[in-house]
Each structure stands twice: as C-alpha cells, then as structure tokens.
Amino acid sequence: MPKDYPKAILEAEQLSSLEDILVEEMCQSQERGIHFTGVHFRNGMMLVDCGSQGSAEWIIKSVPQLKSWKGPELVVLRGDDIPKPxxxxxxxxxxxxxxxxxxxxxxxxxxxxxxxxxxxxxxxxxxxxxxxxxxxxxxxxxxxxxxxxxxxxxxxxxxxxxxxxxxxxxxxxxxxxxxxxxxxxxxxxxxxxxxxxxxxxxxxxxxxxxxxxxxxxxxxxxxxxxxxxxxxxxxxxxxxxxxxxxxxx
Known part of the structure; x- marks a missing residue:
C-alpha cells in the first residue's frame, strides 16, 4: 500500500501493474517455495494472502526494492496493522x-x-x-x-x-x-x-x-x-x- 495511504491510493491500473512486477520479481528470485493463496485489490491497496512465513518475509523484503515500480512509495503491513475498510x-x-x-x-x-x-x-x-x-x-x-x-x-x-x-x-x-x-x-x-x-x-x-x-x-x-x-x-x-x-x- 502507499506510504501516505489514505491520502495516496493505488488506482486499478497501478494495482495490476504492481501484481505483474511482483511476478517478474519472483521469476528472478533465487529463493524457492514462494507461494501465495490469493491477491485482492481493495480500497486503493493490494492485499496478498501468503502461503507461508517465508513468502510473507519475501514480500516484505522485495516490495521496497522494486526497481521498475513507477508509482508512490510503498510499505508492507501485516495482520492487524492493515487498515480496515x-x-x-x-x-x-x-x-x-x-x-x-x-x-x-x-x-x-x-x-x-x-x-x-x-x-x-x-x-x-x-x-x-x-x-x-x-x-x-x-x-x-x-x-x-x-x-x-x-x-x-x-x-x-x-x-x-x-x-x-x-x-x-x-x-x-x-x-x-x-x-x-x-x-x-x-x-x-x-x-x-x-x-x-x-x-x-x-x-x-x-x-x-x-x-x-x-x-x-x-x-x-x-x-x-x-x-x-x-x-x-x-x-x-x-x-x-x-x-x-x-x-x-
């Protein structure tokens, strides 16, 4: 989600682009067993259901380093820290x-x-x-x-x-x-x-x-x-x- 959320939100096109960038990042990763059980575009943010602790840690580490991302600065929150719609x-x-x-x-x-x-x-x-x-x-x-x-x-x-x-x-x-x-x-x-x-x-x-x-x-x-x-x-x-x-x- 954007660091300045909710002042800044991700539009539908940005959310779709972010998903594609994350898939490309996985293709280039040296780690194994990265898997997810779902992705949701809601209220100007992306929600990702991680299949394992290692997958969650990969997301946290990778998102701030996405070189091809052209949108607002992103942060990753977990569990109860995610704003409730x-x-x-x-x-x-x-x-x-x-x-x-x-x-x-x-x-x-x-x-x-x-x-x-x-x-x-x-x-x-x-x-x-x-x-x-x-x-x-x-x-x-x-x-x-x-x-x-x-x-x-x-x-x-x-x-x-x-x-x-x-x-x-x-x-x-x-x-x-x-x-x-x-x-x-x-x-x-x-x-x-x-x-x-x-x-x-x-x-x-x-x-x-x-x-x-x-x-x-x-x-x-x-x-x-x-x-x-x-x-x-x-x-x-x-x-x-x-x-x-x-x-x-």
Whole structure:
C-alpha cells in the first residue's frame, strides 16, 4: 500500500501493474517455495494472502526494492496493522436501468473529494425503481461523507448513506398524517426510498433525519415509518448480506 495511504491510493491500473512486477520479481528470485493463496485489490491497496512465513518475509523484503515500480512509495503491513475498510449501503432511486459502474460514475461527477477509484462494490441488487449498493470505501471517503452529513448528491436530490458511525444531532421531524403524503424535495423523494436497508446495526429509513444531520447540515429527506414486521424483515435481510460478505472475505 502507499506510504501516505489514505491520502495516496493505488488506482486499478497501478494495482495490476504492481501484481505483474511482483511476478517478474519472483521469476528472478533465487529463493524457492514462494507461494501465495490469493491477491485482492481493495480500497486503493493490494492485499496478498501468503502461503507461508517465508513468502510473507519475501514480500516484505522485495516490495521496497522494486526497481521498475513507477508509482508512490510503498510499505508492507501485516495482520492487524492493515487498515480496515468501511462498508456503506446506499439506495439509489430511479436507477433500475443503470449498471452499478454507471451509478458510481454519476456519484463521482456530482460529489467532490471522493476516491471513487478506491471503492469496491460488494453487493448490488435492484429494489423497486432503484438499486441498493453495498460498497467498501477508503478512510478519506469516510471522512468526507461524515463531514457532508452522511449524504450523497445523486441525480436531482440528496440521498442518505447507511453504515457510518457518527454523532447524531437531535432534530424535530414532522411525520406525515394519514390524509396526505409528506412534501419532500429532490428525486430522493421516490417512495421506494423507504425500502433502503443498511448494514447490521445501521439506522433504518425512519431514523434517517438524525443520521443525515450528524454534521449539523440541513438535509431534507423523506421519512417513512416502518411497521415492526417490515423493520425485522429488512434488518434480517441486511444481516444475511453482511454475513455473506464476511464469509466471502
């Protein structure tokens, strides 16, 4: 990973180049028994599963000496020293016809200071007229999202981000009466927003206002009260997805 991570990250092309350089380095090595069980490009860094202690030591020794590497200065970390990525879950309204990559491209255009290149799509599914994405993000993006009130600009409105722990701010929320629909602004007002789910323990739609205003900024968002059965169903669904991602990792 870059020495200045997360200020500096490795883009997809750099990660691929680094993998090829390491393979070339192995071809020229006098050591024997160097082997690995996997390589992963995640959140602007490369994760390598070493097959033995000797293989791990070879990586630690070789990476700082890669003569053909043209990118930022690299460091090798092990085990618990490796930065843990943060996963967020976002419901993108009116995106049922868009591929996840196109959704992220629009997010990149409409939001500043986000390292989209370091994001990793962990799960994608269609939900009503929109798409729910679970995404692994880098620390700098996490900081930027929290500073922006845990919201993203998308299409012609603001949408909430679930999965970020931040200090909640108490706000007064006017719940809709049974005689009319609540007035909201922006395309985030799509009724299917109420079906957005977050990671286990993340605030559900009915709790969005306090999370959205965590940084003290006004964020007009639709609110829909869930019934107990709906809440349990979405929470169970979210927990199952989280377990599947952890098993896959």
């Amino acid at each position: 943060t996963n967020i879950t976002v419901f993108f309204p009116r995106s049922q016809e868009m591929e996840p990559e196109k959704i992220l491209r629009l997010v990149e255009v409409q939001n500043s200071n986000l390292n989209i290149g370091a994001w990793r799509i962990l799960n994608s599914r269609k939900e009503g007229k929109g798409t729910v994405l679970t995404i692994g993000i880098d620390p700098q993006t996490e900081k930027t999202l929290k500073a922006g009130g845990c919201c993203l600009n998308f299409r012609f409105g603001l949408i909430p981000v679930s999965g970020l722990k931040s200090k909640e701010v108490s706000v007064d929320v006017e719940m809709p009466s049974t005689s009319r629909e609540p007035e909201v602004q922006g395309e985030g007002a799509d009724s299917s927003l109420g079906q957005a789910v977050g990671s286990a323990g993340a605030p559900m739609a009915a709790e969005i206002p306090s999370a959205a205003l965590a940084a003290g900024r006004s964020c007009q968002l639709p609110v829909r009260a869930f019934s107990d059965s709906e809440r349990e169903e979405h929470l169970k669904e979210s927990e199952e997805e989280q377990e599947e991602m952890e098993e896959g990792t």
